[in-house]
Structure formats: structure tokens, C-alpha cells
Amino acid sequence: MEKQSGAKKPELSELGRVRDRLTFLYLEHAKLDRQDSAIRVSDARGIVIVPAAIISVLMLGPGVDVTHRAMELMGDAGMAVVWVGERGVRQYAHGRALNHSSLLLEAQAKLFSNQRSRLAVARKMYQMRFPNDDVSGLSMQALRGKEGARVRQVYRLQSERTGVKWTRRDYNPDNFEASSPINQALTAAHQALYGLSYSVIMAMGASAGLGFVHTGHDLSFVYDFADLYKAEFSIPVAFNTVAALTEDDNISRNTRLAMRDAFVDGKLLGRMVSDLKAILGVSDDQTEISNLSLWDDRLGLQEFGVQYHEIKVGETQ
Known part of the structure; x- marks a missing residue:
């Protein structure tokens, strides 16, 4: 088996809480790569290492070159990535962020x-x-x-x-x-x-x-x-x-x-x-971790990952 390079994907419990992260980082005319669990930002002036799990949103301006490994880390760390125009005036695209709960x-x-x-x-x-x-x-x-x-x-x-x-x-x-x-x-x-x-x-x-x-x-x-x-x-x-x-x-x-x-x-x-x-009327004590279930119009939420058997017409479960 091929050995995976870099840090392993963190568990959700290991990621920084949204409220505790830094607010945003705007970058332009730079190259972004991955170095372990950090984003390696390089341009003509030098290199800066940015820990991925502490940034809330990364705004990528013109002239940014991002590697696949860097994007993989951003996704794993729950960092919102927004591609913007010069000076951040327009928003063109975005990536998936932290919470997996609906x-x-x-x-x-x-x-x-x-x-x-x-x-x-x-x-x-x-x-x-x-x-x-x-x-x-x-x-x-x-x-x-x-x-x-x-x-x-x-x-x-x-x-x-x-x-x-x-x-x-x-x-x-x-x-x-x-x-x-x-x-x-x-x-x-x-x-x-x-x-x-x-x-x-x-x-x-x-x-x-x-x-x-x-x-x-x-x-x-x-x-x-x-x-x-x-x-x-x-x-x-x-x-x-x-x-x-x-x-x-x-x-x-x-x-x-x-x-x-x-x-x-x-x-x-x-x-x-x-x-x-x-x-939105959601209290602080309600969970932010996803619990994937199956919806049922009669029985309510049902357990996901169970091999259910076919129910014949006239039968009850």
C-alpha cells in the first residue's frame, strides 16, 4: 500500500470551533501549497506558513495558484474558500465549509x-x-x-x-x-x-x-x-x-x-x-455534529446503514 504523505485528515472534534477562529485572510498573486497541516503561501517576497484550522474564510484574489493538496487540506479543515475579484469586489465561487449537520x-x-x-x-x-x-x-x-x-x-x-x-x-x-x-x-x-x-x-x-x-x-x-x-x-x-x-x-x-x-x-x-x-431559532445546546438518518413519512427518522427488508403490500413492519 502506498504511504500517504502529509498529515492525516483531522476528526471533526479536532477542528477549531467556528467562533474561535481568525476572521479572514485575503491573498492575491501568490502560490498556495500544502505543508503538513498548514497552507504554504509563497510570492516574490518570501514564504509564510498559515495553519489551516485557525482561518474562518480564505479570500483568493487574482493571480493565485492553488495546488490540489492545498485545496484538500482546506476542505478537511473546514475553511471557507471564496474566489473573489481584484480587491475582493466580486465573489465568483466558493468551497464547502465546516459543519456537516443540516x-x-x-x-x-x-x-x-x-x-x-x-x-x-x-x-x-x-x-x-x-x-x-x-x-x-x-x-x-x-x-x-x-x-x-x-x-x-x-x-x-x-x-x-x-x-x-x-x-x-x-x-x-x-x-x-x-x-x-x-x-x-x-x-x-x-x-x-x-x-x-x-x-x-x-x-x-x-x-x-x-x-x-x-x-x-x-x-x-x-x-x-x-x-x-x-x-x-x-x-x-x-x-x-x-x-x-x-x-x-x-x-x-x-x-x-x-x-x-x-x-x-x-x-x-x-x-x-x-x-x-x-x-433561526436554534439553541446553543443543540448539536452541530451531523447524524445521518433516513426519513420516513410514517415512522419518523430511521437508522442509516441498516439492510432493510422489503415490506409486502398488506404487511406491517
């Missing part, structure tokens, strides 16, 4: 498929942004109007605080440089937040496409989820970055680094895990 996915699908429960979840998400107001009786139209007024006020207050001029949100995803510095920073900050939101959703086994406010897109729930944190994280970070900007600074890089620090300082990853469970 618990949150089933809860999300059940809530999404009923108009009343979908509205209740949407109200719950808006309530998180308005902790001092009762939004339980508001329609979606009223909630959107209330949220729009809140976001406009956030932009205005951040502009006054930092001295950065603000007019309106304006950007072209096909031409990052065409927008103003503050809009460039907001785009980079929001994309980092979307990446982290996506990684938590996928790692916990929920669906990125079943949104309760946004709909019709494969990342609808990512936009729902990220909107909960923009006023606290991406918007102020973008204004802070532009306020401290010098002529030679790289806006997108500076913004990403500032977002990474804000995620860590604000312990956002742990908050996201708890918030996601609360939104």
Missing part, C-alpha cells in the same frame, strides 16, 4: 417557506438594529423606510465625526477606481464583512441563498446578515480609513487590515455564531 439549514428552510414565519424572522433582524423600539407590528415597507433613515443618519454622523465629506453611496463594481475614496473604502469594508458573514453562514450549515429581507440571489441571506453589523463595523472603519489616508496609501488594503482588526477587537465572529442561531 440542523440550521432545515430550520432556515422551514422559516423561509412560510410567509408569516419569514416576516417574523425579518422583524427579528430589524429588531436587532432597533433595540429600543418595538417593530413587531411594522410591515416590510415600514421597516425598509425606518432602516433607510437609520443608515442615512449613520453616514451623516460618521462624516461629521471624521471630517470626511459625504454625499451618497455610489460605486461601479467594474471600475473600483472610478468612485470617491470614501466609496472605495466602503466597498472594500462591506466586501470584507460579506466574506465573514458568508463564512459563518456556510460553516454553520445554513444557506446563503435563503434570505428573509433580500431575495432572488444566491447570496441573499449574506446581505441580510451583514446588514446587521454595517453601522458598527464597516461604515465607521471606512470613514476612519479615509480620514487617516495619505497620498501613497492603498485604500482597499488599508481598509481590509482595519476591518480585520475591528473584527478581532469586537469579537464579531463569536457574536455572529450566536446571532445566527438566535435568528
Whole structure:
């Protein structure tokens, strides 16, 4: 038998918990290979070894060359891998993440498929942004109007605080440089937040496409989820970055680094895990380990891996 090189695939119990991992790592113009249980990143400046089990999401920008062995390790370690455009502006593809349980996915699908429960979840998400107001009786139209007024006020207050001029949100995803510095920073900050939101959703086994406010897109729930944190994280970070900007600074890089620090300082990853469970009505004591069963319309869940015998018409099991 051929001896397997490298480290063996870790058990689920050995993998770092989602809430305890680092938030994200963005790479571009580099070669990624596997070295034991770590990702070996090399470019013209040298080599860096990144332990695979400590990263929540790896954002791969242009010019990245990834070996099959590196991708195998990322999958085994439950690392969410997202292929993005230059400066992380577009998301093109993604890989499978950590959780193998369908618990949150089933809860999300059940809530999404009923108009009343979908509205209740949407109200719950808006309530998180308005902790001092009762939004339980508001329609979606009223909630959107209330949220729009809140976001406009956030932009205005951040502009006054930092001295950065603000007019309106304006950007072209096909031409990052065409927008103003503050809009460039907001785009980079929001994309980092979307990446982290996506990684938590996928790692916990929920669906990125079943949104309760946004709909019709494969990342609808990512936009729902990220909107909960923009006023606290991406918007102020973008204004802070532009306020401290010098002529030679790289806006997108500076913004990403500032977002990474804000995620860590604000312990956002742990908050996201708890918030996601609360939104979907799943308690912390419910298991995250998969238990594969067979569904039965009469008998409920049946044991998987059993050689069942044929039941003749008229017989009972």
C-alpha cells in the first residue's frame, strides 16, 4: 500500500470551533501549497506558513495558484474558500465549509417557506438594529423606510465625526477606481464583512441563498446578515480609513487590515455564531455534529446503514 504523505485528515472534534477562529485572510498573486497541516503561501517576497484550522474564510484574489493538496487540506479543515475579484469586489465561487449537520439549514428552510414565519424572522433582524423600539407590528415597507433613515443618519454622523465629506453611496463594481475614496473604502469594508458573514453562514450549515429581507440571489441571506453589523463595523472603519489616508496609501488594503482588526477587537465572529442561531431559532445546546438518518413519512427518522427488508403490500413492519 502506498504511504500517504502529509498529515492525516483531522476528526471533526479536532477542528477549531467556528467562533474561535481568525476572521479572514485575503491573498492575491501568490502560490498556495500544502505543508503538513498548514497552507504554504509563497510570492516574490518570501514564504509564510498559515495553519489551516485557525482561518474562518480564505479570500483568493487574482493571480493565485492553488495546488490540489492545498485545496484538500482546506476542505478537511473546514475553511471557507471564496474566489473573489481584484480587491475582493466580486465573489465568483466558493468551497464547502465546516459543519456537516443540516440542523440550521432545515430550520432556515422551514422559516423561509412560510410567509408569516419569514416576516417574523425579518422583524427579528430589524429588531436587532432597533433595540429600543418595538417593530413587531411594522410591515416590510415600514421597516425598509425606518432602516433607510437609520443608515442615512449613520453616514451623516460618521462624516461629521471624521471630517470626511459625504454625499451618497455610489460605486461601479467594474471600475473600483472610478468612485470617491470614501466609496472605495466602503466597498472594500462591506466586501470584507460579506466574506465573514458568508463564512459563518456556510460553516454553520445554513444557506446563503435563503434570505428573509433580500431575495432572488444566491447570496441573499449574506446581505441580510451583514446588514446587521454595517453601522458598527464597516461604515465607521471606512470613514476612519479615509480620514487617516495619505497620498501613497492603498485604500482597499488599508481598509481590509482595519476591518480585520475591528473584527478581532469586537469579537464579531463569536457574536455572529450566536446571532445566527438566535435568528433561526436554534439553541446553543443543540448539536452541530451531523447524524445521518433516513426519513420516513410514517415512522419518523430511521437508522442509516441498516439492510432493510422489503415490506409486502398488506404487511406491517
